[in-house]
Structures are given as C-alpha cells and as structure tokens.
Amino acid sequence: MFWEDWVDRALSCFHRDKHKKETTDEAIPPPIDPLEFADDERLDKCFQSFLNELDLPPEKHEEMLGQSREKKISMLTKHSIRTKYSSERFLEHLKGFTEKFPQKLTPESVEFLQDLVIALRTQENSFVNSFLENGGISILNHLLEESWCEDRSDFSFFFLSAFRALLNSSIGRQAVLDCSESLRNIAASIECQDPKAKIVAVEVLSGLCFVPEIGHKKVLTAITEASQLMGERVRFQRLIDSLHRRFSCERQTDRVRTAVIGLINALLSTGPAENSTEYRHHLRYELLLLGVQEVIDSCRVDASQRLDDHFDLFEMMRKEDELSISGVSDDSGASSPVDFDNVVGMAEALQSKLSSTVALPHFASLLQHLFMVPCDEKHIPLWRLFDLLLQHLTLQTTVNGITDVHQPLTGTTDMNEILSRLHTQCEYEDLEKEHERLREDLEAERMRVVELENRLSDLQDGRSTVSRTSDLSTSPSDPCSSRPSSALLDGVAPVVPPISAPPPPPPPPPLFGSIKPVEEFKKNVPLRKGDTRTMNWTKIPKDKIKGTVWEFVEDEKMYKHIDLEELSTMFAASTSHKDDDAESIVSYSISRKHREEISVIDSRKAQNCTIMLSKLRMTNREIRSVLLNMDEKGKIPKDMIEQMLKFLPTREETQQLNETVNRFKSPTCLAQADRYLYEVSQIPRFEQRLKCLHIIRSFKERVELLSPAVQAICATSQALCANKRLRQYLALVLAVGNYLNQGKRNGNAYGFTMQSLNSVNGVRNATRADRNLHHYIVQLIERKFPDITKLKRELNCVYEASRFNKNEVAAEIRSLEQSIGFIRAELSRASQAKTETVAEIETKETKERKEDDRFDEAAKSFITSATKDFRNLEDVFAEMKGKLASCAKLFCFEENSSPDEIFSVFAKWLTSFSEAHHAIWREHEEEETRKRQTVARTYFAKKSRRKDKERDFDQLIFALQNGELFSEELSRLRTSFRHPPGKKREKAAVR
Known part of the structure; x- marks a missing residue:
C-alpha cells in the first residue's frame, strides 16, 4: 500500500546511523510488545503522539488516523526501535565551541557536527523543539557568525547545514524566520571562500523565498543588511562576483553558479515579484546594473544543461516583462519593443508614451535639470540619490506601497511625506498662476479705467474748446475757426458783451450740389439706468424702410411689456469692455482735436x-x-x-x-x-507678387509633405507584392474557406477578392460565442505556422499608406507645377516690362523702387531649385504609379484603384488579425497565470498555502537547483519566444 511504503521510507530516515560507532552513548530501546496495544484507547493515544512527532500536514494526519489497527501497531513497533538522541548532549558540545572556538576542524569535530545535522534532519519533533527551547538557534547563530568572521569556512559549512536541517521542521523553519540575525548571518555567509559553504548559504536563501507571505521579504531584508557586513558597494555584488568566479574544479564552479542563478530566479518569481511586473523590473534592474547579463553571456560557454536552463529562464522572464512594460506583445505589429539596454531607445519610448499627456512638460523639465548635474566622480552620489528616490517613488505608486530599497534611505526619508509635499507644491503652483493671472487682469482693468478717464477729460476739453472758439470767432459763418494761441489770448483784454446784441445774419446758402442736412427723428426710447451691452446690428436708413416689414412695426409700444430694470441688470456692460457709444463719442472728440x-x-x-x-x-x-x-x-x-x-x-x-x-x-x-x-x-502687380512670395515660401514645405506620401505608397506596394508570409496566409484562408464551402455555391474557389478577408470575422464559432473563424485561423498559425505572425510587423506600413488618395496626390503635383509656371510667367512679364520702359524717363521714386525690387533674382533662384525638386518628385510619382498598378493587379483590384482603396482593405484586415492574436495571447497568459498561482511550488509553496507543515525543504532545494521547480514556466516561455532548449548555449560553445 502507498501509505505503508511512505511511512517505511519516513521511518528509514530514523535509522541512518552509519556514521555512528558501535560504542555510541545513545541507547537503543527494545521493541514494543504488540500486546501492550490490546486496548484501542491506548493504541489511539500512542498513535496520536507518534503522528505529532512526525509533524505531518493536516490531511495526511487525518489519513494516517484512518489506517487499520494492524498498520498502526506496525508503525509504532518500527518507531520504537529507532535510536534515541538527546538534545542536551549536542547543546553542551556546542556551548563548548562558543567558549573556545576550535583552531582547526578535527575528525572528532567533523563527526559531532555530522551527527548534529543528521539529528536535526531526522529526529522527531520533540527533539527539535527541545533544541530550540534551550537556545540552540542562538548558539548556532553565534558560531556561524564567528566562523565566517574568522574565515573558518570549513566550520561554516556544518553550521549552515544545521540551519538547513532545521528548516525541514515547521517549528524550526518558523524559528529561523523569526530570527533576523540568523538570516543576516546566513546571507553574509555568501562571502565564504569554501564553495560548499557558499552553496548551502545560497540554497537556504533560495528555499526560504518560497515561504508564503514573509519568506521573500525576510530573504531580501537579510541580503540588504548583510551587504554592509560584507562591505558591498551595493547589494547583490557578492552574488554576481560568485556567479562570475571560477573555483578549483569545474563541478564546483557549475554548482555555485547554479545555486546563485537559482536564488536570483527565486527572488524574481516569489513574493511581490510573483504578481508585479514593476517589482520584478525594479529588482532585475539592480542586478543588470551590476553586469549580470554580461556575466551570464560569459558563463554560457561551459554551462551545464541545468545551468543553461536557469539562464534561459532569467533572460526570457526579462524579455517578457520588458514587453509587458512597453505595452506590446512579442509579435505585435503596433510598435517596436523597447530596448531597455538602450538609453536613447528608452528616452524615445518615454517621449512617445507621454506625448499626449500633461506629464510631458515634467519629463522635459526632468531631462533639462539632469543636464545641469555634473557627471564627475564628485557628483556620483547625487546621481545615486536620484536613482534611489525614483525607486522609492516608483514602487510606492505602482506596487501598492511595497517598498524594497536600500538601507541608507530607510527610516530617514518618508516617501509618503514627499508625495504629499509634491502634491501641495503642485497646488501652490496652480494657485500662484491663478493669482498672477488675476493680478494681470486687475492691472489691465486699472489701465482701462485710466484710459477712459483720460478720454472723458479730452471730451470735456473738446466741448469747452468748441464753445470758446465760437465765442472768439470773428465771422458768424466760421463756427469752427482755429483756437487762438494762449500767448495771444493773454495779451488781449476781456471782451465785454453789449447789453443787447442784434440777431446774427442768416447762414450762407449751401454750395451747388451739396445735400441739405435732414434732422433725424428721435424715437421715444425710455432712458436706461447705467451702461448696458451693445447690440451689434446693421441699421437700415429711414428712407429705405418704406415697403419693408419694418414700415408698420410699433416697437415703442413694446416697452410697457418689458421689465426694463431686469433688462438693464441682465445685460449690464462689463467693466472690461468699452461701450461702443462711449467709444464713438471719444473718437468724435479725437477727430475734432486731430x-x-x-x-x-x-x-x-x-x-x-x-x-x-x-x-x-x-x-x-x-x-x-x-x-x-x-x-x-x-x-x-x-x-x-x-x-x-x-x-x-x-x-x-x-x-x-x-x-x-x-x-x-x-x-x-x-x-x-x-x-x-x-x-x-x-x-506694381502687388497681388501677383504676393502670390509669388507665398509660392516661394510654401513650395519646399509642400514638396516635403508630399514626398513621404509617395514614398510610403511605393514601399507598401513593394512590401505587399514581395511578402511570402502574406501569400502563405492567403493560401491558408483559401484552404479553410473551400473546406467550409464544400458543396456550396461559393465552394471550389481558386481565389477570392481581398475585401473578402474582412468577412472571415463574420463566421461565428459554434462552441464559443466570443470566437470566430479568424481566431481559429490565428490559433492554427500559432501552432503550425508561427512565422506568419510576423506579418503584423512587416505590413505595419499599410496604415500610413492607406491615408493617401492617388487623385489628391496627383492634383497636388499638378498644383506644384502650376505654381512654378505662374512664377515663370510673372518673371517673363517683369522682364518684358523692363525692356519696354528702358527708353522712358524715370522719376526719382521709380528709380529707387527699381533698385529695391529684387523680384527677378528671387524668382530665378526659386525656379532653378524648384524645377529640380519637382522633377525628382515626378520621377518618384511615376515609380509609385507603376508599383501601385502592379500591386493592384496582383491582388485583384482595378488597375486605376487609389492607395486608400487598396491599402485600407489590408489595414482593416491587419487590425482584425492583431486583435484576434492579442485576444488569444491574453487568454493564454491568463491561463498560464492561473496555473502559476494554483500549481504547487511543487514541494513546498502549495502545501504552505494550505498551512501544511512538511519536512520537505531539502526536496524543495533539490527541485530548485535542477530546474524542476521552474520547468513549466520555462516550457511556457520557450513556447512563447520560440526558443529551443540549450540553443544559446550551443551557439556560445561554437564561438
């Protein structure tokens, strides 16, 4: 039976005494008499105690309780004859190490430490609990710290192995995780020179990453704290050094490299990094800055298959994350993936990403200020500070407050406070701009008030001037005579008017042909209260009212139905606008003065x-x-x-x-x-001259706008005609269509129009309502013809070419030709006019005008350059027409079809193809994500999520190192990126 075999294997671990001598101090008790368990109650009690010592997960615990009576007695009998260990003996020996640390590793010390590791790994739960309660973990931690501080790597290996053995027990694992000092010393042991100790330290950290909820965080914190102990400039530095280092033998080198890259992949696959692309990108970027990619490239030459698999996992996870961050899939034709190793490429991608957002000015300001920072050795810490601040802010804003940054800023900088201050600063800047705008408006209004006051004063001065001028005029017929000078008036005595003056003579008769002024009839319009807004209309003279709709309109009777006070209030004049009537009065006064x-x-x-x-x-x-x-x-x-x-x-x-x-x-x-x-x-000929100037100034721009259109049409026509993948896709669609149309009117087709490509979406899937024939074809391409998916990238040019109409392009070219002809005709006319006026007598003004006139020189220069540009454009246009005609004929369009008619069909199809591909890719990703989240971290993580407490830490580490833990993820990534196993390693070996 399965459970009996499982218990036999479990109990066999308790008899691993091959390293013990026959003269051991531990007593082997006699076997239990089965008759002692005649009572079922006693049997159940003993068996329950036995299960508690095994530290089994809950479901296995329940299954074991359900075993038959005979199997329970058999298990208890086998358990009773195992060797008993005492934790006190091991603790006393370890305390002796703390009092006087051995100078060298003797055979007796090796035997004792091996026994300690075996006991911690195989003894029952009570032994581990007793060891921990009596301070065993603190003693091991002290000895480990002393061993690597004094460069006793041979001792460090055994102490690290003891910690690793403890991690197989649930209580031991919890005790190690609760002791941050132990984790820090384990992380610091990465610096050990002994490769065996280095491997154990790295493997322990790798396994702890898979402990749910706290494992990843504890490991990362330990590595960060140990960085100072090891004297690293930045964390992970010793890890990358160990990955690049060669040891005494190739096997040790390969094991160390496998352990280190396993830890790196574990850090990038567990904890917050499991579900956050931004977190993984942040953590991976730290490693890339230390040159991990270059180290991996150099290590591939002689890497084993297991190590090469780890390298593939790291690189393909990086590629997938970078594609995700850049917003495109691997085969997406929408845009090119961002090269995160290229600074220029990242800057351009950021500029494109922010081009239509309000964040672009801040990005530009950031770059401008970075230009001002010196890049010498003295200012390197400042650049480092920028990096750390951005890491803080990025993680806190994109990963729900998860923080994982270096110690120098921890506890000294509150990023929440910084964000709050930045928000307050933005509000302050907005208020400051509003205040400045209001201040300018107020100043403008004050200026308007002063201007109106000045004009009002001028108006009053004008009226008084008219009055005094009329009084001083010597002729009654000259009411507007000029005002005498102040000097003249000062010297003349005031005139005393006579007591009774005779009436003035009648005005002189009007001149011949002049019109007698007619006094305009004033309408009875109520006086308004205050200034109101002006209604801008065009008045009709009274003499033209007769016979129109206005002749019998009685508007004056309407005022009794209008609330004039409400009308004045609702349409009161704004202080920021001048009244038209006041303006007319002021203009009148000015016209009188000037x-x-x-x-x-x-x-x-x-x-x-x-x-x-x-x-x-x-x-x-x-x-x-x-x-x-x-x-x-x-x-x-x-x-x-x-x-x-x-x-x-x-x-x-x-x-x-x-x-x-x-x-x-x-x-x-x-x-x-x-x-x-x-x-x-x-x-002379002002209108024609101005048109010529406009042509000269706009001709080059028009050519530059037209040339890309013609070139795009040429390139797209050529790309469609020469693309073999498109022909393969059309063949696939034709085959599928003929199969579906077999025996029908549309069956047995030898081809179809390109417009029919867009009808593929109309064939619905009978089993899934959200799928159609296009999804099926794309899935088929994914499985059988993956190379066809590159069509999206290769034919992306159809979107640009579909914007242009051939007739519009031809019309614009004819317009350019006519523009050149117009200037040529004006130049000829100007030359002819010069010839005709050579013999005429020129005035001084005409002579100066001819000297300033540079029309001939400008026109000749323009015609020379424009003719050359136009001929080049004509050649490209002729080439475009030929390629477009060939493309139209090849794809069964009419020969005179326009580019927008041809390429819009392909653009619509390509969009549909991309959407179908993206839908399938997204569904596949969601399925893989569900698998990653539900599949066991095969040996440990899944059981831990269910609060299982199994002794399988060694199995977890073994699965991690041989790549079994990441096998499904690696297989998925290789399928996504079409990367066969070991391909890069074989190429590196050839080099």
Missing part, C-alpha cells in the same frame, strides 16, 4: 485688416520694402502672407483711395487699413 481719418473700404474688411496689421507689427513702409525685396530675410511669417492675400484692394477700392489721396494731397488722411491698402496698391 485730423479726421477717412475710410472708403467696407467696415468689416477694415476691421479685419487692422487686426492683421496689429499682428504683423510692421509699418507700411517696412511692409512695402519687404515685398519689394521678396522678403529675403523672412520677416513676414507664412501664415501672415496667407492673411495678406485675403485683404487685397479691389479695383474700385484702389480708385477710391487714389481719389481721396488726390483730394487731400496726402495719404495721411486715410485710416490705418485704408492707408495700408493704398500703400501696397502702389506696388
């Missing part, structure tokens, strides 16, 4: 033109000069040239402007927008 500005162009056009000129920030003379020399220095932005093209003077406006200037003998009488239009209208 020369009145005349405008003959449309008011809306004048307003928009004035806004454009305010943005341009150039005088009319400067604008005219820049246009004559064709803006050689690029003073006018390209977008402003486009705006200037919208505000060209028409022929009627030019004529009116010229008449106004001729009437007033100076262009200074014109408003700002009118003055601008007048000045530019004096430039």
Whole structure:
C-alpha cells in the first residue's frame, strides 16, 4: 500500500546511523510488545503522539488516523526501535565551541557536527523543539557568525547545514524566520571562500523565498543588511562576483553558479515579484546594473544543461516583462519593443508614451535639470540619490506601497511625506498662476479705467474748446475757426458783451450740389439706468424702410411689456469692455482735436485688416520694402502672407483711395487699413507678387509633405507584392474557406477578392460565442505556422499608406507645377516690362523702387531649385504609379484603384488579425497565470498555502537547483519566444 511504503521510507530516515560507532552513548530501546496495544484507547493515544512527532500536514494526519489497527501497531513497533538522541548532549558540545572556538576542524569535530545535522534532519519533533527551547538557534547563530568572521569556512559549512536541517521542521523553519540575525548571518555567509559553504548559504536563501507571505521579504531584508557586513558597494555584488568566479574544479564552479542563478530566479518569481511586473523590473534592474547579463553571456560557454536552463529562464522572464512594460506583445505589429539596454531607445519610448499627456512638460523639465548635474566622480552620489528616490517613488505608486530599497534611505526619508509635499507644491503652483493671472487682469482693468478717464477729460476739453472758439470767432459763418494761441489770448483784454446784441445774419446758402442736412427723428426710447451691452446690428436708413416689414412695426409700444430694470441688470456692460457709444463719442472728440481719418473700404474688411496689421507689427513702409525685396530675410511669417492675400484692394477700392489721396494731397488722411491698402496698391502687380512670395515660401514645405506620401505608397506596394508570409496566409484562408464551402455555391474557389478577408470575422464559432473563424485561423498559425505572425510587423506600413488618395496626390503635383509656371510667367512679364520702359524717363521714386525690387533674382533662384525638386518628385510619382498598378493587379483590384482603396482593405484586415492574436495571447497568459498561482511550488509553496507543515525543504532545494521547480514556466516561455532548449548555449560553445 502507498501509505505503508511512505511511512517505511519516513521511518528509514530514523535509522541512518552509519556514521555512528558501535560504542555510541545513545541507547537503543527494545521493541514494543504488540500486546501492550490490546486496548484501542491506548493504541489511539500512542498513535496520536507518534503522528505529532512526525509533524505531518493536516490531511495526511487525518489519513494516517484512518489506517487499520494492524498498520498502526506496525508503525509504532518500527518507531520504537529507532535510536534515541538527546538534545542536551549536542547543546553542551556546542556551548563548548562558543567558549573556545576550535583552531582547526578535527575528525572528532567533523563527526559531532555530522551527527548534529543528521539529528536535526531526522529526529522527531520533540527533539527539535527541545533544541530550540534551550537556545540552540542562538548558539548556532553565534558560531556561524564567528566562523565566517574568522574565515573558518570549513566550520561554516556544518553550521549552515544545521540551519538547513532545521528548516525541514515547521517549528524550526518558523524559528529561523523569526530570527533576523540568523538570516543576516546566513546571507553574509555568501562571502565564504569554501564553495560548499557558499552553496548551502545560497540554497537556504533560495528555499526560504518560497515561504508564503514573509519568506521573500525576510530573504531580501537579510541580503540588504548583510551587504554592509560584507562591505558591498551595493547589494547583490557578492552574488554576481560568485556567479562570475571560477573555483578549483569545474563541478564546483557549475554548482555555485547554479545555486546563485537559482536564488536570483527565486527572488524574481516569489513574493511581490510573483504578481508585479514593476517589482520584478525594479529588482532585475539592480542586478543588470551590476553586469549580470554580461556575466551570464560569459558563463554560457561551459554551462551545464541545468545551468543553461536557469539562464534561459532569467533572460526570457526579462524579455517578457520588458514587453509587458512597453505595452506590446512579442509579435505585435503596433510598435517596436523597447530596448531597455538602450538609453536613447528608452528616452524615445518615454517621449512617445507621454506625448499626449500633461506629464510631458515634467519629463522635459526632468531631462533639462539632469543636464545641469555634473557627471564627475564628485557628483556620483547625487546621481545615486536620484536613482534611489525614483525607486522609492516608483514602487510606492505602482506596487501598492511595497517598498524594497536600500538601507541608507530607510527610516530617514518618508516617501509618503514627499508625495504629499509634491502634491501641495503642485497646488501652490496652480494657485500662484491663478493669482498672477488675476493680478494681470486687475492691472489691465486699472489701465482701462485710466484710459477712459483720460478720454472723458479730452471730451470735456473738446466741448469747452468748441464753445470758446465760437465765442472768439470773428465771422458768424466760421463756427469752427482755429483756437487762438494762449500767448495771444493773454495779451488781449476781456471782451465785454453789449447789453443787447442784434440777431446774427442768416447762414450762407449751401454750395451747388451739396445735400441739405435732414434732422433725424428721435424715437421715444425710455432712458436706461447705467451702461448696458451693445447690440451689434446693421441699421437700415429711414428712407429705405418704406415697403419693408419694418414700415408698420410699433416697437415703442413694446416697452410697457418689458421689465426694463431686469433688462438693464441682465445685460449690464462689463467693466472690461468699452461701450461702443462711449467709444464713438471719444473718437468724435479725437477727430475734432486731430485730423479726421477717412475710410472708403467696407467696415468689416477694415476691421479685419487692422487686426492683421496689429499682428504683423510692421509699418507700411517696412511692409512695402519687404515685398519689394521678396522678403529675403523672412520677416513676414507664412501664415501672415496667407492673411495678406485675403485683404487685397479691389479695383474700385484702389480708385477710391487714389481719389481721396488726390483730394487731400496726402495719404495721411486715410485710416490705418485704408492707408495700408493704398500703400501696397502702389506696388506694381502687388497681388501677383504676393502670390509669388507665398509660392516661394510654401513650395519646399509642400514638396516635403508630399514626398513621404509617395514614398510610403511605393514601399507598401513593394512590401505587399514581395511578402511570402502574406501569400502563405492567403493560401491558408483559401484552404479553410473551400473546406467550409464544400458543396456550396461559393465552394471550389481558386481565389477570392481581398475585401473578402474582412468577412472571415463574420463566421461565428459554434462552441464559443466570443470566437470566430479568424481566431481559429490565428490559433492554427500559432501552432503550425508561427512565422506568419510576423506579418503584423512587416505590413505595419499599410496604415500610413492607406491615408493617401492617388487623385489628391496627383492634383497636388499638378498644383506644384502650376505654381512654378505662374512664377515663370510673372518673371517673363517683369522682364518684358523692363525692356519696354528702358527708353522712358524715370522719376526719382521709380528709380529707387527699381533698385529695391529684387523680384527677378528671387524668382530665378526659386525656379532653378524648384524645377529640380519637382522633377525628382515626378520621377518618384511615376515609380509609385507603376508599383501601385502592379500591386493592384496582383491582388485583384482595378488597375486605376487609389492607395486608400487598396491599402485600407489590408489595414482593416491587419487590425482584425492583431486583435484576434492579442485576444488569444491574453487568454493564454491568463491561463498560464492561473496555473502559476494554483500549481504547487511543487514541494513546498502549495502545501504552505494550505498551512501544511512538511519536512520537505531539502526536496524543495533539490527541485530548485535542477530546474524542476521552474520547468513549466520555462516550457511556457520557450513556447512563447520560440526558443529551443540549450540553443544559446550551443551557439556560445561554437564561438
């Protein structure tokens, strides 16, 4: 029976006395008489005590209780004849070591220490409990510390073996985990020169990593604390040194390397690292900084199969995590995986990741400040501090507060407080910006108030001036005569008006052709209380009201139905906006004080033109000069040239402007927008010149925007035509389709249109509602044709090419050609005009204008360079049309199909293919995750989760070292990455 054989093997461990002499002090008791167990109650009591000594897990304990009476008696009999050990004897001998540590390892000491290890491994639970209660673990800890401090590695091996034996017992394992000093000394024993002691220390730490909940944390803390004892610059330094070191024989070297890489993989596979990619990435990055990857590459040359498996596990776990962090799967065509060994690649990936987030300015600021930090030896600690702070913050924000960092910051820096302060600082900066904005608004409002007060004062001065001027005028017909100077008025005595003045003479008759002013009828509109907002409408003159809808409108009767106070309150004028009526009054006063500005162009056009000129920030003379020399220095932005093209003077406006200037003998009488239009209208062929300038400034940019489109179409056409994997995929789909359509109307097909690729998703799976034929094909490809999955990466260019339309590209090329022809025609016309005016007498202004005019030089230079660029573009476009036609014919599209028609079909199919592949990959990952979480850490972890207490620590370590513990994970990773076992090692050996 299984249980009887299991108990026999368990009890056989209790008879391992081959190292004992016949003259042992331990007594072997006589066997128990089976008649003593005639009473069932006594049998059950003795058997229960026996099971407690075995320290079995609960379910096995219950199964053992269910055994037959005969088997119970047999087990008790075998147990009664085993050798009895006394913990006191071992403790007394160990205390003698503490009082006077032996100078060398004698045969007697070797025999005693071997007996101690065997007893701790094989004796019953009561022996281990007695050993621990009498201070055995503290004595072992003291001796271990003394042995490695005095470089007695030969003694360290036995003390470490004793700790390892203790870990096979549940109470011994708990006692070791509770003693942080013991764990620290075990971790410090990694520095032992004896390879056997080094191996045992590393194996103990590896096994403890699999203790649920606390094992991983205890081991990592012990390694961190031991780092100071060993004088390491950073933790894990001695581990990497041991991995790289060669010992006296190849077998020892291979065992040490296997133990060390086993510990590294255990640290990356247990505890918080089991379910947190960020945690693993953080821990692995520490090892990579110490050069573990280079060490692994160098060790592969002569590595055993077992060691090579550990190396494969480390590298493939790293690759999987990096793909996960970068957000892409291994075969994803969406983007390239991030190379975490390449600083430039990581920076570009971060920039791409943050490009559409508000975090990008902070990333840019971080890089800018890092540029300011010197990189000499003196400032290395500062860089180290940056690294540690980022590790703290990353772990606390991404791994639910799990912290695992170096001791120098532990206890001295509260990261929660730092995060709180940073949050407060961000709030303060936002408030400061808001305060600054409000301060600027307040200052602007104050300036507006001062400006309005000044204008109001000017208005009052203007009215008083008009009044005094009327009083001082010598002619009744000159009501607007100029004001006398202050000096003249000071010298004239005040005029006393007569007692009764005669009435003034009638005004002179109006001039011939003038219009008699008509007094406008005022409507009966109630007075408003305070200023209100202005309603911007275009008034219709009263003489044009007749016959319209407004002729009989009685708006004055509506006021009795309107709450005027509410209307005034709801639409009160804001203090930040000027009232149009007040502005008109002020402008009137200014026009009275200064020369009145005349405008003959449309008011809306004048307003928009004035806004454009305010943005341009150039005088009319400067604008005219820049246009004559064709803006050689690029003073006018390209977008402003486009705006200037919208505000060209028409022929009627030019004529009116010229008449106004001729009437007033100076262009200074014109408003700002009118003055601008007048000045530019004096430039010969201004509109054509401005168009030429716009063409020159925008031609190169248009070519640069067009070239990538043409090149993308060429490259995509060529990639589709030459791709063998696509043809293999089409063959697979055709075969599946013909099978499904067998005997039907669509069966026996020799091919199908590319648009039919997207109908694959419409064939639903009969067994799973969330699956379709595309998922099946992708699964088939995964199993049988894994190379086809590279299609997503190879055909990723179809997304870019599907954006372009051939007719639009051709139209843009024709537009470029017409632009060159337009400038060539203008150049010819300008040359002809020069020839015709050679014999004419030139004015001084015309001569200066010709000297400043550099149209010919700019046009000739542009035509030379633009013609060359255009010919190159034409050649590429012709090549594109040929490749596109070949691609269309190959994939059964119409010959004149546009790129967006062809490539959008493939883009849609590729997206569907990627989604199906990702769904299958995600399902596979979830399944593997469930397996990793539920499968036993074969010998220990699973039982510990169920609170099992088994003596299987040695078996766990053996499974860890030979790779059996990670066999399923390694098999999964090799399947995912298509990596055959030992492939890298064989290549390294060949080199």
